[in-house]
Amino acid sequence: MRCPFCQNEDTQVKDSRPTDDKSAIRRRRFCPACGARFTTFERVQLRELTVIKKTGRRVPFERAKLERSLDISLRKRPVDPDRVERMINGIVRRLESMGENEIDSGEIGRLVMEGLESLDQVAYVRYASVYRNFREASDFEKFLGKMSGTEDEVFSEEP
Known part of the structure; x- marks a missing residue:
């Protein structure tokens, strides 16, 4: 997943959990290049x-x-x-x-x-x-x- 801040392509998943209605997976990510944290959602x-x-x-x-x-x-x-x-x-x-x-x-x-x-x-x-x-x-x-x-x-x- 590309970092939305510095465009680095090597980000790390720090935490994954389902959303409240179980329709998606919420992933907290970390970019080692710039130190930014961001959230992504994965849906079917x-x-x-x-x-x-x-x-x-x-x-x-x-x-x-x-x-x-x-x-x-x-x-x-x-x-x-x-x-x-x-x-x-x-x-x-x-x-x-x-x-x-x-x-x-x-x-x-x-x-x-x-x-x-x-x-x-x-x-x-x-x-x-x-x-x-x-x-x-x-x-x-x-x-x-x-x-x-x-x-x-x-x-x-x-x-």
Whole structure:
């Protein structure tokens, strides 16, 4: 494993242990060249996934990008990080078990929306605003109306 600080290719594993949900191995590493310590995670990858963007462009699936988008949606929300990690693992497992090497970006978005809806309503709306490309406040009103089951009466008037 290459050191992220000095690029030395000879690093040493000092400690290995499974993550809390047993989906990965956490390894603490040490670089003898610069003395830096860093952590790596080892996960099972069933297949190489390619994401087909709306433009038709194909890019490799990146778990880190999924994590970043969820971090943005969940920013300052009282959600247990372990629940988020389990949700991410579940999404990745579902994508890998679909049997396809190429996944439409819309399918990934749909799975994320599904997970966020049960995890945190505010994060769900935040993610939807980007995923569904909200342009105006009325887009939020329509979406919130659908969430509450009433399309006309979006907000209740409380003093």
